[in-house]
Amino acid sequence: MISESLALGKRSLTKWTRNPFAVIATSLQALFWLALFGNSFNPANAFSSTPGGSLGPLQQAFNGAPNYITFLTPGVIGIVALVGMSFMGVDLVLDRTSGYIDVLKAFPIPRTSIYFGGVIQNVAKGMVAAPIAFLLAIFVPNGLRFAQGFGFLNLLGILATVLLLTTVFSMFFTGMAISIKSTDSFFAAINFLTFPIMFTSTAFFPLSFFPDWLKPVAQANPISLASDAMRLLLVNGNLPAAQVSVFIWDWVWLLVYGAFFTVLGVMMARSALKAR
Protein backbone atom coordinates (compact mmCIF):
# COMPACT_ATOMS: atom_id res chain seq x y z
CA MET A 1 0.00 0.00 0.00
CA ILE A 2 2.88 2.38 0.74
CA SER A 3 4.29 2.39 -2.81
CA GLU A 4 0.84 2.98 -4.35
CA SER A 5 0.09 5.79 -1.89
CA LEU A 6 3.44 7.40 -2.63
CA ALA A 7 2.89 7.08 -6.40
CA LEU A 8 -0.52 8.74 -6.12
CA GLY A 9 0.86 11.41 -3.79
CA LYS A 10 3.68 12.10 -6.23
CA ARG A 11 1.18 12.48 -9.06
CA SER A 12 -0.58 15.33 -7.28
CA LEU A 13 2.63 16.98 -6.17
CA THR A 14 3.96 16.92 -9.74
CA LYS A 15 0.82 18.72 -10.90
CA TRP A 16 1.05 21.18 -8.02
CA THR A 17 4.66 22.10 -8.79
CA ARG A 18 3.68 22.71 -12.43
CA ASN A 19 1.15 25.27 -11.37
CA PRO A 20 3.17 28.24 -10.10
CA PHE A 21 0.08 30.13 -8.98
CA ALA A 22 -1.04 27.29 -6.71
CA VAL A 23 2.43 26.98 -5.20
CA ILE A 24 2.76 30.71 -4.60
CA ALA A 25 -0.77 31.07 -3.25
CA THR A 26 -0.30 28.15 -0.84
CA SER A 27 3.07 29.42 0.31
CA LEU A 28 2.16 33.04 0.76
CA GLN A 29 -1.24 32.78 2.39
CA ALA A 30 0.50 33.11 5.76
CA LEU A 31 1.67 36.57 4.74
CA PHE A 32 -1.91 37.85 4.61
CA TRP A 33 -2.74 36.37 7.99
CA LEU A 34 0.40 37.84 9.54
CA ALA A 35 0.13 41.22 7.85
CA LEU A 36 -3.61 41.72 8.36
CA PHE A 37 -4.28 40.05 11.70
CA GLY A 38 -0.81 40.84 12.98
CA ASN A 39 -1.64 44.52 12.67
CA SER A 40 -5.37 44.81 13.14
CA PHE A 41 -5.68 42.40 16.12
CA ASN A 42 -2.45 43.49 17.76
CA PRO A 43 -3.23 44.32 21.42
CA ALA A 44 -0.12 46.52 21.49
CA ASN A 45 -2.15 49.01 19.44
CA ALA A 46 -3.84 49.90 22.73
CA PHE A 47 -0.50 50.81 24.26
CA SER A 48 0.99 53.29 21.83
CA SER A 49 3.81 53.95 24.24
CA THR A 50 5.21 50.38 24.11
CA PRO A 51 8.31 50.19 21.90
CA GLY A 52 8.65 47.83 18.92
CA GLY A 53 5.12 46.45 19.19
CA SER A 54 5.90 44.94 22.57
CA LEU A 55 2.90 43.47 24.41
CA GLY A 56 3.96 45.19 27.62
CA PRO A 57 1.66 44.28 30.51
CA LEU A 58 -0.13 41.71 28.37
CA GLN A 59 2.99 39.66 27.74
CA GLN A 60 2.19 37.13 30.49
CA ALA A 61 -1.38 36.69 29.24
CA PHE A 62 -0.04 36.02 25.75
CA ASN A 63 1.92 32.94 26.81
CA GLY A 64 4.98 35.08 27.54
CA ALA A 65 5.39 36.17 23.92
CA PRO A 66 7.36 39.43 23.67
CA ASN A 67 5.18 40.76 20.84
CA TYR A 68 1.97 39.84 19.08
CA ILE A 69 3.59 38.39 15.94
CA THR A 70 5.58 35.98 18.11
CA PHE A 71 2.31 34.88 19.69
CA LEU A 72 0.45 34.86 16.38
CA THR A 73 2.97 32.95 14.21
CA PRO A 74 2.24 29.46 15.62
CA GLY A 75 -1.47 30.25 15.33
CA VAL A 76 -1.08 31.31 11.73
CA ILE A 77 0.86 28.14 10.98
CA GLY A 78 -2.06 26.22 12.50
CA ILE A 79 -4.59 28.19 10.44
CA VAL A 80 -2.57 27.63 7.25
CA ALA A 81 -2.56 23.91 8.04
CA LEU A 82 -6.33 23.92 8.58
CA VAL A 83 -7.20 25.95 5.48
CA GLY A 84 -4.64 24.14 3.34
CA MET A 85 -5.66 20.63 4.35
CA SER A 86 -9.35 21.37 4.01
CA PHE A 87 -9.30 23.05 0.60
CA MET A 88 -6.67 20.77 -0.93
CA GLY A 89 -9.17 17.93 -0.74
CA VAL A 90 -10.87 19.44 -3.77
CA ASP A 91 -8.41 17.52 -5.97
CA LEU A 92 -10.00 14.28 -4.81
CA VAL A 93 -13.53 15.61 -5.34
CA LEU A 94 -12.56 16.54 -8.91
CA ASP A 95 -10.93 13.12 -9.41
CA ARG A 96 -14.17 11.57 -8.32
CA THR A 97 -16.45 13.69 -10.51
CA SER A 98 -14.18 13.21 -13.55
CA GLY A 99 -14.22 9.42 -13.13
CA TYR A 100 -10.47 9.21 -12.39
CA ILE A 101 -11.13 7.52 -9.06
CA ASP A 102 -13.19 4.87 -10.84
CA VAL A 103 -10.17 4.15 -13.01
CA LEU A 104 -7.99 3.85 -9.92
CA LYS A 105 -10.52 1.48 -8.39
CA ALA A 106 -9.99 -0.89 -11.32
CA PHE A 107 -6.26 -1.17 -10.47
CA PRO A 108 -5.05 -3.99 -8.23
CA ILE A 109 -4.30 -1.61 -5.38
CA PRO A 110 -5.76 -1.34 -1.89
CA ARG A 111 -8.50 1.25 -2.16
CA THR A 112 -7.27 2.93 0.99
CA SER A 113 -4.08 3.82 -0.94
CA ILE A 114 -6.23 6.37 -2.82
CA TYR A 115 -6.98 7.92 0.57
CA PHE A 116 -3.41 7.80 1.86
CA GLY A 117 -2.13 9.15 -1.48
CA GLY A 118 -4.36 12.17 -0.86
CA VAL A 119 -3.10 12.51 2.71
CA ILE A 120 0.54 12.38 1.61
CA GLN A 121 0.20 15.01 -1.11
CA ASN A 122 -1.69 17.39 1.17
CA VAL A 123 0.76 17.02 4.03
CA ALA A 124 3.69 17.57 1.65
CA LYS A 125 2.11 20.78 0.35
CA GLY A 126 1.39 21.87 3.91
CA MET A 127 4.99 21.27 4.92
CA VAL A 128 6.13 23.65 2.20
CA ALA A 129 3.80 26.38 3.42
CA ALA A 130 4.66 26.13 7.14
CA PRO A 131 8.41 26.96 7.00
CA ILE A 132 7.61 29.82 4.61
CA ALA A 133 5.14 31.19 7.16
CA PHE A 134 7.84 30.93 9.77
CA LEU A 135 10.35 32.82 7.62
CA LEU A 136 7.83 35.51 6.67
CA ALA A 137 7.03 36.08 10.34
CA ILE A 138 10.65 36.96 10.97
CA PHE A 139 10.70 39.63 8.31
CA VAL A 140 7.35 41.39 8.84
CA PRO A 141 7.61 44.66 10.84
CA ASN A 142 7.71 44.00 14.62
CA GLY A 143 8.07 40.37 13.65
CA LEU A 144 8.88 37.09 15.30
CA ARG A 145 11.40 37.27 18.13
CA PHE A 146 13.19 34.18 19.33
CA ALA A 147 13.88 33.56 22.99
CA GLN A 148 17.43 33.34 24.17
CA GLY A 149 18.66 29.79 23.75
CA PHE A 150 16.32 29.04 20.84
CA GLY A 151 18.15 26.44 18.80
CA PHE A 152 17.96 23.62 16.31
CA LEU A 153 15.98 21.32 18.63
CA ASN A 154 13.36 24.02 19.18
CA LEU A 155 13.04 24.44 15.40
CA LEU A 156 12.81 20.69 14.93
CA GLY A 157 10.13 20.51 17.62
CA ILE A 158 8.12 23.23 15.89
CA LEU A 159 8.37 21.51 12.49
CA ALA A 160 7.42 18.17 14.04
CA THR A 161 4.40 19.80 15.67
CA VAL A 162 3.37 21.34 12.33
CA LEU A 163 3.76 17.95 10.67
CA LEU A 164 1.58 16.34 13.31
CA LEU A 165 -1.13 19.00 13.10
CA THR A 166 -1.09 18.94 9.29
CA THR A 167 -1.42 15.15 9.34
CA VAL A 168 -4.31 15.33 11.83
CA PHE A 169 -6.25 17.71 9.58
CA SER A 170 -5.30 15.90 6.40
CA MET A 171 -6.53 12.55 7.76
CA PHE A 172 -9.94 14.05 8.45
CA PHE A 173 -10.41 16.34 5.46
CA THR A 174 -9.08 13.81 2.92
CA GLY A 175 -11.59 11.26 4.18
CA MET A 176 -14.30 13.87 3.93
CA ALA A 177 -13.24 14.87 0.39
CA ILE A 178 -13.38 11.26 -0.83
CA SER A 179 -16.87 10.88 0.63
CA ILE A 180 -18.35 14.01 -0.95
CA LYS A 181 -19.76 13.70 -4.44
CA SER A 182 -19.81 17.28 -5.70
CA THR A 183 -17.64 20.38 -5.44
CA ASP A 184 -20.59 22.48 -4.24
CA SER A 185 -21.20 20.19 -1.28
CA PHE A 186 -17.47 20.03 -0.60
CA PHE A 187 -17.04 23.80 -0.37
CA ALA A 188 -20.20 24.15 1.70
CA ALA A 189 -18.87 21.57 4.17
CA ILE A 190 -15.43 23.21 4.29
CA ASN A 191 -16.86 26.65 4.95
CA PHE A 192 -19.15 25.22 7.59
CA LEU A 193 -16.27 23.52 9.43
CA THR A 194 -13.19 25.70 9.05
CA PHE A 195 -14.44 28.97 10.51
CA PRO A 196 -15.67 27.50 13.81
CA ILE A 197 -12.43 25.51 14.16
CA MET A 198 -10.38 28.62 13.40
CA PHE A 199 -12.15 31.00 15.78
CA THR A 200 -12.57 28.60 18.67
CA SER A 201 -8.81 28.11 18.80
CA THR A 202 -6.12 30.08 20.54
CA ALA A 203 -4.57 30.98 17.18
CA PHE A 204 -5.31 34.70 17.55
CA PHE A 205 -5.83 35.19 21.29
CA PRO A 206 -4.82 33.35 24.44
CA LEU A 207 -7.19 31.09 26.36
CA SER A 208 -7.78 33.72 29.06
CA PHE A 209 -9.56 35.92 26.49
CA PHE A 210 -12.27 33.33 25.87
CA PRO A 211 -15.53 33.27 27.86
CA ASP A 212 -15.65 30.47 30.40
CA TRP A 213 -18.18 28.41 28.45
CA LEU A 214 -15.94 28.40 25.38
CA LYS A 215 -12.66 27.69 27.17
CA PRO A 216 -12.96 23.85 27.16
CA VAL A 217 -13.69 23.93 23.42
CA ALA A 218 -10.74 26.24 22.76
CA GLN A 219 -8.47 24.11 24.93
CA ALA A 220 -9.41 20.90 23.08
CA ASN A 221 -9.07 22.49 19.64
CA PRO A 222 -6.17 20.86 17.71
CA ILE A 223 -4.97 24.29 16.54
CA SER A 224 -4.77 25.43 20.17
CA LEU A 225 -2.86 22.31 21.19
CA ALA A 226 -0.36 22.68 18.34
CA SER A 227 0.08 26.45 18.55
CA ASP A 228 0.49 26.38 22.34
CA ALA A 229 3.12 23.62 21.96
CA MET A 230 4.95 25.70 19.35
CA ARG A 231 4.73 28.82 21.55
CA LEU A 232 6.40 26.94 24.37
CA LEU A 233 9.35 26.23 22.09
CA LEU A 234 9.45 29.79 20.73
CA VAL A 235 9.10 31.69 23.98
CA ASN A 236 11.36 29.45 26.06
CA GLY A 237 14.79 28.81 24.67
CA ASN A 238 15.26 25.89 27.04
CA LEU A 239 11.98 24.38 28.08
CA PRO A 240 11.60 24.40 31.92
CA ALA A 241 10.67 21.03 33.44
CA ALA A 242 7.14 22.21 34.26
CA GLN A 243 6.57 23.19 30.64
CA VAL A 244 7.92 19.91 29.28
CA SER A 245 4.89 18.03 30.62
CA VAL A 246 2.55 20.66 29.10
CA PHE A 247 4.32 20.19 25.77
CA ILE A 248 4.08 16.40 26.03
CA TRP A 249 0.35 16.52 26.85
CA ASP A 250 -0.29 18.78 23.88
CA TRP A 251 1.44 16.18 21.73
CA VAL A 252 -0.41 13.27 23.32
CA TRP A 253 -3.75 14.90 22.55
CA LEU A 254 -2.68 15.66 19.01
CA LEU A 255 -1.67 12.01 18.59
CA VAL A 256 -5.06 10.94 19.93
CA TYR A 257 -6.72 13.23 17.36
CA GLY A 258 -4.42 11.79 14.69
CA ALA A 259 -5.33 8.20 15.56
CA PHE A 260 -9.05 9.02 15.72
CA PHE A 261 -9.09 10.90 12.42
CA THR A 262 -7.03 8.18 10.71
CA VAL A 263 -9.61 5.57 11.70
CA LEU A 264 -12.46 7.90 10.76
CA GLY A 265 -10.81 8.89 7.45
CA VAL A 266 -10.11 5.28 6.47
CA MET A 267 -13.70 4.33 7.30
CA MET A 268 -15.07 7.23 5.24
CA ALA A 269 -12.77 6.36 2.33
CA ARG A 270 -13.62 2.64 2.43
CA SER A 271 -17.30 3.38 2.49
CA ALA A 272 -17.03 5.87 -0.37
CA LEU A 273 -14.81 3.64 -2.52
CA LYS A 274 -16.54 0.29 -2.09
CA ALA A 275 -18.44 -1.23 -5.02
CA ARG A 276 -22.07 -0.15 -4.93
Add this chain to the structure above:
Amino acid sequence: MSGIIEVDGLTKIFPPSAKVVDCVSFEVGEGQVFSLLGPNGAGKTTTIRMLTTLDSITEGRAFVGGRDVNRDPGAVRQLIGVVPQEVTLDNELKGIENLLLAAKLHHIPNTIARKRAAELLKLVELDQSQNNRVSTYSGGMKRRLQLVTALVHEPRILFLDEPTVGLDIQTRTRIWDYIKGLNRDRGLSIFMTTHYLEEADQLSDVVAIMDRGSIKVSGPPSDMKESLHGDILTLSVEDGGEDLTEFLKSVPNVTEVIRANDAYRLKLPRVESALPAIITNVASRGLKIKETSFSKPTLDQVFLEVTGRSMRDAQEANDHSNAGRFAVAHRSETR
Protein backbone atom coordinates in the same frame (compact mmCIF):
# COMPACT_ATOMS: atom_id res chain seq x y z
CA MET B 1 -18.35 -23.27 -19.58
CA SER B 2 -14.72 -22.56 -20.40
CA GLY B 3 -14.67 -18.96 -21.63
CA ILE B 4 -12.36 -16.22 -20.45
CA ILE B 5 -15.49 -14.42 -19.26
CA GLU B 6 -18.41 -16.45 -18.00
CA VAL B 7 -21.54 -14.77 -16.82
CA ASP B 8 -24.57 -16.50 -15.39
CA GLY B 9 -27.78 -14.78 -14.36
CA LEU B 10 -26.05 -11.44 -13.74
CA THR B 11 -28.47 -8.96 -12.23
CA LYS B 12 -28.07 -5.44 -10.91
CA ILE B 13 -30.71 -3.67 -8.90
CA PHE B 14 -30.01 -0.12 -7.76
CA PRO B 15 -31.93 0.75 -4.62
CA PRO B 16 -34.78 0.89 -4.11
CA SER B 17 -35.86 -1.26 -7.06
CA ALA B 18 -34.34 -0.14 -10.38
CA LYS B 19 -33.41 -3.36 -12.18
CA VAL B 20 -30.78 -2.13 -14.64
CA VAL B 21 -29.37 -5.52 -15.63
CA ASP B 22 -31.79 -8.40 -15.61
CA CYS B 23 -30.49 -11.97 -15.44
CA VAL B 24 -27.86 -11.71 -18.16
CA SER B 25 -25.86 -14.79 -19.18
CA PHE B 26 -23.12 -15.11 -21.79
CA GLU B 27 -19.66 -16.47 -22.41
CA VAL B 28 -16.66 -14.86 -24.09
CA GLY B 29 -14.08 -17.18 -25.61
CA GLU B 30 -10.34 -16.62 -25.17
CA GLY B 31 -9.01 -14.30 -27.88
CA GLN B 32 -12.48 -13.17 -28.93
CA VAL B 33 -13.80 -9.66 -29.44
CA PHE B 34 -17.19 -9.63 -27.76
CA SER B 35 -19.48 -6.62 -28.11
CA LEU B 36 -22.46 -5.69 -26.05
CA LEU B 37 -24.56 -3.64 -28.45
CA GLY B 38 -27.48 -1.55 -27.36
CA PRO B 39 -28.84 1.96 -26.97
CA ASN B 40 -27.87 4.25 -24.09
CA GLY B 41 -29.52 3.06 -20.91
CA ALA B 42 -29.66 -0.57 -22.02
CA GLY B 43 -27.50 -1.68 -19.07
CA LYS B 44 -24.20 -2.13 -20.95
CA THR B 45 -22.06 0.14 -18.77
CA THR B 46 -23.50 -1.34 -15.57
CA THR B 47 -22.64 -4.81 -16.90
CA ILE B 48 -19.06 -3.78 -17.66
CA ARG B 49 -18.79 -2.06 -14.25
CA MET B 50 -19.84 -5.27 -12.52
CA LEU B 51 -17.36 -7.35 -14.52
CA THR B 52 -14.54 -4.93 -13.75
CA THR B 53 -15.35 -4.96 -10.00
CA LEU B 54 -16.49 -1.33 -9.91
CA ASP B 55 -20.12 -2.14 -9.10
CA SER B 56 -21.32 -4.97 -6.91
CA ILE B 57 -23.39 -7.82 -8.30
CA THR B 58 -26.91 -8.06 -6.92
CA GLU B 59 -27.58 -11.57 -8.18
CA GLY B 60 -25.88 -14.15 -10.38
CA ARG B 61 -22.22 -14.99 -10.88
CA ALA B 62 -19.43 -13.78 -13.09
CA PHE B 63 -15.99 -15.21 -13.72
CA VAL B 64 -13.28 -13.20 -15.44
CA GLY B 65 -10.12 -15.09 -16.35
CA GLY B 66 -11.42 -17.94 -14.23
CA ARG B 67 -11.68 -15.74 -11.14
CA ASP B 68 -14.92 -15.08 -9.33
CA VAL B 69 -15.64 -11.36 -9.59
CA ASN B 70 -17.54 -11.31 -6.31
CA ARG B 71 -15.14 -13.37 -4.24
CA ASP B 72 -11.78 -12.48 -5.73
CA PRO B 73 -11.99 -8.94 -7.14
CA GLY B 74 -8.30 -8.25 -6.47
CA ALA B 75 -7.22 -11.14 -8.72
CA VAL B 76 -9.66 -10.00 -11.43
CA ARG B 77 -8.14 -6.50 -11.38
CA GLN B 78 -4.71 -7.96 -12.07
CA LEU B 79 -5.97 -9.66 -15.23
CA ILE B 80 -7.89 -6.83 -16.80
CA GLY B 81 -7.35 -3.49 -18.46
CA VAL B 82 -10.22 -1.03 -18.34
CA VAL B 83 -10.92 1.84 -20.72
CA PRO B 84 -13.89 3.81 -19.41
CA GLN B 85 -16.39 5.73 -21.48
CA GLU B 86 -15.07 9.17 -20.52
CA VAL B 87 -11.44 10.14 -20.95
CA THR B 88 -10.04 9.93 -17.44
CA LEU B 89 -6.39 10.72 -17.94
CA ASP B 90 -4.59 13.25 -15.82
CA ASN B 91 -4.51 16.32 -18.04
CA GLU B 92 -1.73 18.02 -16.10
CA LEU B 93 0.65 15.08 -16.47
CA LYS B 94 2.60 14.31 -19.62
CA GLY B 95 1.49 11.42 -21.82
CA ILE B 96 4.32 9.19 -20.67
CA GLU B 97 3.77 10.11 -17.02
CA ASN B 98 0.20 8.83 -17.23
CA LEU B 99 1.51 5.53 -18.56
CA LEU B 100 4.27 5.24 -15.98
CA LEU B 101 1.83 5.96 -13.16
CA ALA B 102 -0.43 3.17 -14.41
CA ALA B 103 2.62 0.87 -14.55
CA LYS B 104 3.60 1.83 -11.01
CA LEU B 105 0.10 1.03 -9.75
CA HIS B 106 0.48 -2.38 -11.39
CA HIS B 107 3.79 -2.87 -9.56
CA ILE B 108 5.84 -3.06 -12.74
CA PRO B 109 9.55 -2.32 -12.22
CA ASN B 110 10.59 1.05 -13.61
CA THR B 111 12.93 -0.21 -16.36
CA ILE B 112 10.32 -2.62 -17.73
CA ALA B 113 7.64 0.05 -17.43
CA ARG B 114 9.68 2.53 -19.47
CA LYS B 115 10.33 -0.07 -22.18
CA ARG B 116 6.66 -1.03 -22.41
CA ALA B 117 5.55 2.59 -22.36
CA ALA B 118 7.85 3.39 -25.27
CA GLU B 119 6.47 0.44 -27.29
CA LEU B 120 2.87 1.30 -26.56
CA LEU B 121 3.26 4.99 -27.33
CA LYS B 122 4.83 4.05 -30.65
CA LEU B 123 2.00 1.61 -31.34
CA VAL B 124 -0.60 4.40 -31.11
CA GLU B 125 1.68 6.98 -32.75
CA LEU B 126 2.06 9.13 -29.67
CA ASP B 127 5.81 8.68 -29.24
CA GLN B 128 6.49 12.15 -30.65
CA SER B 129 4.15 13.84 -28.20
CA GLN B 130 4.82 11.69 -25.13
CA ASN B 131 6.49 14.56 -23.28
CA ASN B 132 3.62 16.97 -23.85
CA ARG B 133 0.98 17.48 -21.22
CA VAL B 134 -2.23 15.59 -21.95
CA SER B 135 -4.15 18.89 -21.79
CA THR B 136 -2.54 19.74 -25.15
CA TYR B 137 -3.74 16.51 -26.81
CA SER B 138 -6.70 16.28 -29.19
CA GLY B 139 -9.69 14.11 -28.30
CA GLY B 140 -8.41 11.30 -30.52
CA MET B 141 -4.92 11.42 -29.00
CA LYS B 142 -6.40 11.21 -25.52
CA ARG B 143 -8.45 8.16 -26.51
CA ARG B 144 -5.36 6.47 -27.91
CA LEU B 145 -3.39 7.23 -24.77
CA GLN B 146 -6.26 5.99 -22.62
CA LEU B 147 -6.29 2.76 -24.62
CA VAL B 148 -2.60 2.00 -24.08
CA THR B 149 -2.70 3.09 -20.44
CA ALA B 150 -4.95 0.06 -19.92
CA LEU B 151 -2.39 -2.19 -21.62
CA VAL B 152 0.80 -1.32 -19.79
CA HIS B 153 0.55 -4.36 -17.50
CA GLU B 154 -0.19 -6.69 -20.43
CA PRO B 155 -3.69 -7.73 -19.32
CA ARG B 156 -5.38 -10.89 -20.59
CA ILE B 157 -8.69 -9.16 -21.08
CA LEU B 158 -9.37 -5.61 -22.18
CA PHE B 159 -12.67 -3.95 -21.28
CA LEU B 160 -13.68 -1.05 -23.50
CA ASP B 161 -16.74 0.97 -22.60
CA GLU B 162 -17.91 2.84 -25.71
CA PRO B 163 -14.32 3.28 -26.96
CA THR B 164 -15.12 5.70 -29.77
CA VAL B 165 -18.09 7.63 -28.47
CA GLY B 166 -18.00 11.26 -29.55
CA LEU B 167 -15.11 10.83 -32.00
CA ASP B 168 -15.14 11.82 -35.66
CA ILE B 169 -15.24 9.01 -38.21
CA GLN B 170 -11.52 9.19 -39.14
CA THR B 171 -10.42 8.94 -35.52
CA ARG B 172 -12.96 6.23 -34.88
CA THR B 173 -11.63 4.17 -37.79
CA ARG B 174 -8.11 4.59 -36.46
CA ILE B 175 -9.12 3.37 -33.00
CA TRP B 176 -10.83 0.38 -34.65
CA ASP B 177 -7.55 -0.47 -36.38
CA TYR B 178 -5.70 -0.43 -33.05
CA ILE B 179 -8.35 -2.62 -31.42
CA LYS B 180 -8.22 -5.09 -34.31
CA GLY B 181 -4.43 -5.11 -34.14
CA LEU B 182 -4.38 -5.75 -30.38
CA ASN B 183 -6.73 -8.68 -30.82
CA ARG B 184 -4.93 -10.08 -33.88
CA ASP B 185 -1.29 -9.53 -32.91
CA ARG B 186 -1.43 -9.96 -29.14
CA GLY B 187 -4.30 -12.41 -28.87
CA LEU B 188 -5.97 -10.06 -26.40
CA SER B 189 -9.53 -10.94 -25.43
CA ILE B 190 -11.69 -7.85 -25.73
CA PHE B 191 -15.04 -7.12 -24.12
CA MET B 192 -16.58 -3.99 -25.54
CA THR B 193 -19.79 -2.05 -25.21
CA THR B 194 -21.03 0.15 -28.00
CA HIS B 195 -24.13 1.73 -29.40
CA TYR B 196 -22.53 2.07 -32.83
CA LEU B 197 -23.84 -0.70 -35.07
CA GLU B 198 -20.98 -0.53 -37.54
CA GLU B 199 -18.45 -0.68 -34.71
CA ALA B 200 -19.96 -3.88 -33.35
CA ASP B 201 -20.30 -5.28 -36.86
CA GLN B 202 -16.73 -4.57 -37.93
CA LEU B 203 -14.84 -5.47 -34.77
CA SER B 204 -16.68 -8.29 -33.10
CA ASP B 205 -16.47 -12.04 -33.28
CA VAL B 206 -19.62 -12.17 -31.19
CA VAL B 207 -22.26 -9.52 -30.62
CA ALA B 208 -24.87 -9.61 -27.87
CA ILE B 209 -27.78 -7.24 -28.37
CA MET B 210 -28.88 -5.73 -25.10
CA ASP B 211 -32.02 -3.74 -24.48
CA ARG B 212 -33.80 -2.77 -21.28
CA GLY B 213 -31.36 -4.69 -19.13
CA SER B 214 -31.43 -8.05 -20.85
CA ILE B 215 -29.69 -9.74 -23.75
CA LYS B 216 -32.12 -10.34 -26.58
CA VAL B 217 -29.89 -12.32 -28.91
CA SER B 218 -26.21 -13.09 -29.35
CA GLY B 219 -23.91 -14.63 -31.91
CA PRO B 220 -21.48 -13.78 -34.69
CA PRO B 221 -22.73 -10.69 -36.58
CA SER B 222 -22.80 -12.54 -39.90
CA ASP B 223 -24.95 -15.34 -38.44
CA MET B 224 -27.31 -12.84 -36.87
CA LYS B 225 -27.78 -11.01 -40.13
CA GLU B 226 -28.23 -14.25 -42.08
CA SER B 227 -30.84 -15.33 -39.58
CA LEU B 228 -33.07 -12.57 -40.90
CA HIS B 229 -33.42 -14.62 -44.11
CA GLY B 230 -33.58 -11.83 -46.60
CA ASP B 231 -33.59 -8.20 -47.53
CA ILE B 232 -35.65 -5.45 -46.04
CA LEU B 233 -37.85 -3.21 -48.16
CA THR B 234 -39.20 -0.10 -46.49
CA LEU B 235 -42.07 1.64 -48.19
CA SER B 236 -44.52 4.36 -47.37
CA VAL B 237 -47.76 5.01 -49.17
CA GLU B 238 -49.53 8.30 -49.91
CA ASP B 239 -52.68 8.76 -47.84
CA GLY B 240 -51.41 6.06 -45.50
CA GLY B 241 -54.40 6.01 -43.17
CA GLU B 242 -55.39 2.50 -44.20
CA ASP B 243 -53.50 -0.39 -42.55
CA LEU B 244 -51.92 -2.38 -45.36
CA THR B 245 -50.14 -4.95 -43.19
CA GLU B 246 -52.36 -7.91 -44.04
CA PHE B 247 -52.57 -6.90 -47.70
CA LEU B 248 -48.75 -6.67 -48.01
CA LYS B 249 -48.34 -10.03 -46.32
CA SER B 250 -50.36 -11.58 -49.13
CA VAL B 251 -47.98 -10.30 -51.80
CA PRO B 252 -45.86 -13.19 -53.21
CA ASN B 253 -42.37 -13.63 -51.65
CA VAL B 254 -43.09 -11.27 -48.75
CA THR B 255 -42.34 -13.27 -45.61
CA GLU B 256 -43.01 -10.63 -42.96
CA VAL B 257 -44.45 -7.14 -42.62
CA ILE B 258 -43.86 -4.75 -39.73
CA ARG B 259 -45.62 -1.41 -39.58
CA ALA B 260 -43.55 1.38 -38.06
CA ASN B 261 -45.44 4.70 -37.96
CA ASP B 262 -46.36 5.50 -41.58
CA ALA B 263 -43.89 3.09 -43.13
CA TYR B 264 -43.96 -0.66 -43.70
CA ARG B 265 -40.91 -2.87 -43.40
CA LEU B 266 -41.19 -5.91 -45.63
CA LYS B 267 -38.91 -8.90 -45.37
CA LEU B 268 -38.34 -10.82 -48.58
CA PRO B 269 -35.62 -13.08 -50.05
CA ARG B 270 -34.45 -10.78 -52.86
CA VAL B 271 -35.91 -7.34 -53.03
CA GLU B 272 -34.80 -6.70 -56.63
CA SER B 273 -36.99 -9.49 -58.05
CA ALA B 274 -40.01 -8.83 -55.83
CA LEU B 275 -40.23 -5.03 -56.10
CA PRO B 276 -42.19 -4.85 -59.43
CA ALA B 277 -44.88 -7.19 -58.08
CA ILE B 278 -45.22 -5.15 -54.92
CA ILE B 279 -45.60 -1.88 -56.83
CA THR B 280 -48.19 -3.45 -59.13
CA ASN B 281 -50.15 -4.86 -56.20
CA VAL B 282 -50.18 -1.58 -54.33
CA ALA B 283 -51.21 0.30 -57.49
CA SER B 284 -54.03 -2.18 -58.06
CA ARG B 285 -55.58 -0.97 -54.77
CA GLY B 286 -55.54 2.57 -56.08
CA LEU B 287 -52.68 3.60 -53.80
CA LYS B 288 -49.54 5.45 -54.72
CA ILE B 289 -46.14 4.62 -53.28
CA LYS B 290 -44.57 7.73 -51.75
CA GLU B 291 -41.14 6.41 -50.91
CA THR B 292 -39.21 3.16 -51.03
CA SER B 293 -35.81 2.09 -49.83
CA PHE B 294 -34.23 -1.28 -49.41
CA SER B 295 -31.28 -2.68 -47.58
CA LYS B 296 -29.35 -5.82 -47.03
CA PRO B 297 -29.61 -7.15 -43.47
CA THR B 298 -27.80 -5.07 -40.84
CA LEU B 299 -27.43 -5.32 -37.11
CA ASP B 300 -30.00 -2.54 -36.82
CA GLN B 301 -32.49 -4.84 -38.48
CA VAL B 302 -31.49 -7.62 -36.13
CA PHE B 303 -32.09 -5.17 -33.29
CA LEU B 304 -35.49 -4.27 -34.74
CA GLU B 305 -36.30 -7.93 -35.16
CA VAL B 306 -35.56 -8.84 -31.56
CA THR B 307 -36.73 -5.69 -29.77
CA GLY B 308 -39.51 -4.44 -32.04
CA ARG B 309 -37.89 -0.99 -32.36
CA SER B 310 -34.93 0.43 -34.22
CA MET B 311 -31.70 1.39 -32.45
CA ARG B 312 -32.42 5.05 -33.16
CA ASP B 313 -35.92 4.86 -31.69
CA ALA B 314 -34.58 2.97 -28.68
CA GLN B 315 -31.79 5.51 -28.28
CA GLU B 316 -34.22 8.45 -28.35
CA ALA B 317 -36.64 6.77 -25.97
CA ASN B 318 -33.87 5.90 -23.51
CA ASP B 319 -32.23 9.32 -23.77
CA HIS B 320 -35.58 10.83 -22.90
CA SER B 321 -36.18 8.58 -19.91
CA ASN B 322 -32.53 8.89 -18.82
CA ALA B 323 -32.82 12.68 -18.83
CA GLY B 324 -35.60 12.38 -16.27
CA ARG B 325 -33.67 9.76 -14.31
CA PHE B 326 -30.53 11.94 -14.39
CA ALA B 327 -32.44 14.91 -13.03
CA VAL B 328 -33.67 12.81 -10.10
CA ALA B 329 -30.24 11.24 -9.53
CA HIS B 330 -28.53 14.63 -9.76
CA ARG B 331 -30.89 16.06 -7.18
CA SER B 332 -30.20 13.22 -4.77
CA GLU B 333 -26.40 13.34 -5.41
CA THR B 334 -26.13 17.03 -4.67
CA ARG B 335 -28.16 16.84 -1.49
